[in-house]
Amino acid sequence: MEKKITQTVIEAVKALYGQDVEEKQAGLQKTRPEFEGNLTLVVFPFVKIARKKPEEVAEEIGAYLVEHCDAVSKYNVVKGFLNLSINDSSWLSTLAAIDADEHYGEKQATEESPLVMIEYSSPNTNKPLHLGHVRNNLLGWSLAQIMSANGNKVVKTNIVNDRGIHICKSMLAWLKYGNGETPETSGKKGDHLIGDYYVAFDKHYKAECDELAKQYIAEGMTEDAAKEKAKQEAPLIKEAHEMLVKWENNDPEVRALWSKMNEWVYAGFDETYKALGVGFDKIYYESNTYLEGKDKVEEGLEKGFFYRRDDNSVWADLTKEGLDEKLLLRSDGTSVYMTQDIGTAKLRFQDFPIDQMIYVVGNEQNYHFQVLSILLDKLGFKWGKDLVHFSYGMVELPNGKMKSREGTVVDADDLIATMIADARQTSDELGKYDDMSEEEKQEIARIVGMGALKYFILKVDARKNMLFNPAESIDFNGNTGPFIQYTYARIRSILRKAAAEGLTPTLPSAVEMNEKEIALTQKISEYGAAVAQAGKDYSPSGIANYCYELTKSFNQFYHDYSILGADTAEQKQLRLVLAANVAKTIKNGMALLGIEVPERM
RNA sequence: GGUCUUGUAGCUCAACUGGAUAGAGCAACAGCCUUCUAAGCUGUAGGUUCUGGGUUCGAGUCCCAGCGGGAUCACCA
Numbered sequence: 136m137e138k139k140i141t142q143t144v145i146e147a148v149k150a151l152y153g154q155d156v157e158e159k160q161a162g163l164q165k166t167r168p169e170f171e172g173n174l175t176l177v178v179f180p181f182v183k184i185a186r187k188k189p190e191e192v193a194e195e196i197g198a199y200l201v202e203h204c205d206a207v208s209k210y211n212v213v214k215g216f217l218n219l220s221i222n223d224s225s226w227l228s229t230l231a232a233i234d235a236d237e238h239y240g241e242k243q244a245t246e247e248s249p250l251v252m253i254e255y256s257s258p259n260t261n262k263p264l265h266l267g268h269v270r271n272n273l274l275g276w277s278l279a280q281i282m283s284a285n286g287n288k289v290v291k292t293n294i295v296n297d298r299g300i301h302i303c304k305s306m307l308a309w310l311k312y313g314n315g316e317t318p319e320t321s322g323k324k325g326d327h328l329i330g331d332y333y334v335a336f337d338k339h340y341k342a343e344c345d346e347l348a349k350q351y352i353a354e355g356m357t358e359d360a361a362k363e364k365a366k367q368e369a370p371l372i373k374e375a376h377e378m379l380v381k382w383e384n385n386d387p388e389v390r391a392l393w394s395k396m397n398e399w400v401y402a403g404f405d406e407t408y409k410a411l412g413v414g415f416d417k418i419y420y421e422s423n424t425y426l427e428g429k430d431k432v433e434e435g436l437e438k439g440f441f442y443r444r445d446d447n448s449v450w451a452d453l454t455k456e457g458l459d460e461k462l463l464l465r466s467d468g469t470s471v472y473m474t475q476d477i478g479t480a481k482l483r484f485q486d487f488p489i490d491q492m493i494y495v496v497g498n499e500q501n502y503h504f505q506v507l508s509i510l511l512d513k514l515g516f517k518w519g520k521d522l523v524h525f526s527y528g529m530v531e532l533p534n535g536k537m538k539s540r541e542g543t544v545v546d547a548d549d550l551i552a553t554m555i556a557d558a559r560q561t562s563d564e565l566g567k568y569d570d571m572s573e574e575e576k577q578e579i580a581r582i583v584g585m586g587a588l589k590y591f592i593l594k595v596d597a598r599k600n601m602l603f604n605p606a607e608s609i610d611f612n613g614n615t616g617p618f619i620q621y622t623y624a625r626i627r628s629i630l631r632k633a634a635a636e637g638l639t640p641t642l643p644s645a646v647e648m649n650e651k652e653i654a655l656t657q658k659i660s661e662y663g664a665a666v667a668q669a670g671k672d673y674s675p676s677g678i679a680n681y682c683y684e685l686t687k688s689f690n691q692f693y694h695d696y697s698i699l700g701a702d703t704a705e706q707k708q709l710r711l712v713l714a715a716n717v718a719k720t721i722k723n724g725m726a727l728l729g730i731e732v733p734e735r736m
Numbered sequence: 737g738g739u740c741u742u743g744u745a746g747c748u749c750a751a752c753u754g755g756a757u758a759g760a761g762c763a764a765c766a767g768c769c770u771u772c773u774a775a776g777c778u779g780u781a782g783g784u785u786c787u788g789g790g791u792u793c794g795a796g797u798c799c800c801a802g803c804g805g806g807a808u809c810a811c812c813a
Contacts, residue, residue: 164755165752167756167757169756170756175755175756177755177756179755182793189793214756214793215756216755259813296813299812299813300812300813301813446811448811457739459738459739459809464811465811469811471810471812471813472813497807498740498807499806500807500808500813501740501741501808502739502740502807502809503808503813505740528741528806529806529807531806536806561775562775565774567773567775583775591748594749598741598742599742600742600806600807601749602747604747607747607748607762610761610762612762612775613762614749614761614762615761615775617775618776620775622776624773624775625776626772628773629772632772668752668753672753676749676750680749680750680751680752680760681752683750683761684760687760690776690777691777691778693772693776693777694776695777697771698772699772700772714772736773736775
């Protein structure tokens with residue numbers, strides 16, 4: 136409908152002033168509630184063409200639209216704003232179109248659709264997931280749903296950082312202080328168990344450093360130099376490095392231990408992923424990929440993109456692009472982070488015909504991805520130039536950043552458990568579902584608790600740092616996930632009652648609509664635009680805000696008008712259809728955020 | 737210091753990409769459960785959108801300068 140009006144506007148300008156205008160300039164926006172009308176055209180872009188006052192232009196276009204466009208019943212002009220009123224039958228057919236489509240406003244992928252790969256999560260295997268990872272995982276999953284709803288084929292991927300010095304630290308500590316403890320014998324989740332040994336390593340290592348530093352100072356070194364040397368010379372860190380060398384040389388014992396401990400961690404991660412409701416189509420492990428990429432670098436070297444220094448290290452000179460020089464291979468020939476990312480890119484492209492690549496990685500790596508994009512482009516990856524670094528801000532605590540060393544991390548599993556327990560407590564206090572079984576109650580608490588957590592994180596613009604206050608925790612009132620879920624549950628309840636009366640929501644062929652009914656129809660119809668915009672901006676927060684607005688509109692409607700107690704049968708049917716489609720849209724929108732909705736709560 | 741990013745109510749966040757009088761939720765105060773679920777609804781109060789210029793019919797949004805947060809500039813990942 137909106138498109139048709141826009142077309143007619145373009146026609147009108149052509150007919151009245153003899154000029155072609157672009158669709159963008161003839162775009163409509165929603166009329167502000169304080170003015171009469173549903174859609175508004177801003178006519179300022181046309182006044183130059185018309186050589187007339189804005190009011191006159193608006194009048195002329197308005198008159199043209201009423202005459203040539205069935206949907207427009209009347210208009211009014213305020214300064215340069217042309218407010219259009221849409222007639223009931225057009226709204227009714229809009230609603231009919233929405234009602235007919237289970238996934239109104241979303242696009243299905245076809246054979247020809249571009250393939251988008253989204254990398255997210257990418258954990259290290261030496262410690263459990265924390266709140267920062269939660270933000271990453273929720274954003275990544277939601278982004279995948281949004282890209283998919285915009286008609287893309289989506290492959291969700293995860294690159295697990297399963298090798299390196301940090302793993303060796305945990306392994307070493309486990310050997311030294313562990314007494315053969317396993318997840319089974321300790322009752323700990325595997326990732327937490329390994330994380331504890333990582334912390335244990337750090338504790339002992341620090342103690343060694345302090346002792347050594349004292350010794351060096353006694354021998355006459357300055358404090359800074361002593362500390363620096365102690366860090367290098369501590370027996371524990373040396374042992375860890377030896378272990379890493381053994382790992383790289385495929386030492387069977389080290390490899391066996393490594394596999395065993397990683398398995399524990401993966402089992403732990405899987406639980407957390409499951410609780411978060413996220414998953415992957417393809418998981419890559421750095422232990423398999425970290426040697427890849429070297430030949431790509433060699434290839435670039437041959438083609439003259441890169442150069443070799445006297446010490447045998449390989450570099451890319453990006454000063455022409457306004458960046459620095461970047462190391463790609465160390466002088467001993469081993470690869471660095473950048474080389475590995477080139478390698479994974481190569482493997483991924485072998486596995487999938489990628490058209491677009493999205494990396495969900497924190498904003499501290501902005502520079503890295505700027506460089507990666509240029510390098511991949513030079514090396515001939517067609518999607519390299521336009522790769523998207525979906526960069527998100529840090530989660531901060533009231534007294535600063537999360538620091539694992541200072542013990543100020545918010546653990547993901549703890550947080551999830553707390554949210555669910557809080558949801559449970561709230562609903563027990565409200566006493567709404569005393570008739571339910573324990574399992575049902577717990578399931579609702581899970582949906583609501585997770586909904587609160589997810590919405591809280593996803594409603595914020597991803598680029599921005601966000602604040603999380605553990606003491607105040609997460610609200611269940613106001614602009615929250617539970618508020619939206621609650622509205623959904625109430626609508627479902629109404630629809631159940633209607634069904635019990637033998638009513639199936641069916642749209643009447645003609646009915647008079649009041650202002651609020653029109654507003655609600657309009658709000659629902661905006662879902663498609665919200666999805667499209669979110670796809671363009673890579674913006675889960677856009678969907679979250681839309682869901683909130685829709686919910687708020689419905690709640691006001693719910694408060695002002697009775698649905699089951701409507702005056703006429705037609706009106707009742709209209710409102711039931713409206714309610715059903717609000718519920719549907721909430722459900723679909725929340726699904727794009729990875730948030731479930733309960734039938735009751 | 738260079739580059740990137742951010743600055744909106746006491747607090748946490750919006751504002752459909754340049755449109756009309758900048759909106760919500762917390763917190764505060766005043767109301768609404770005999771009526772489809774009160775995790776709700778209504779009202780009051782709260783703003784020089786960091787500062788100063790510029791671009792134009794119009795700027796929280798774009799450009800320039802400054803000030804304040806954050807990130808990054810490793811033969812770490």
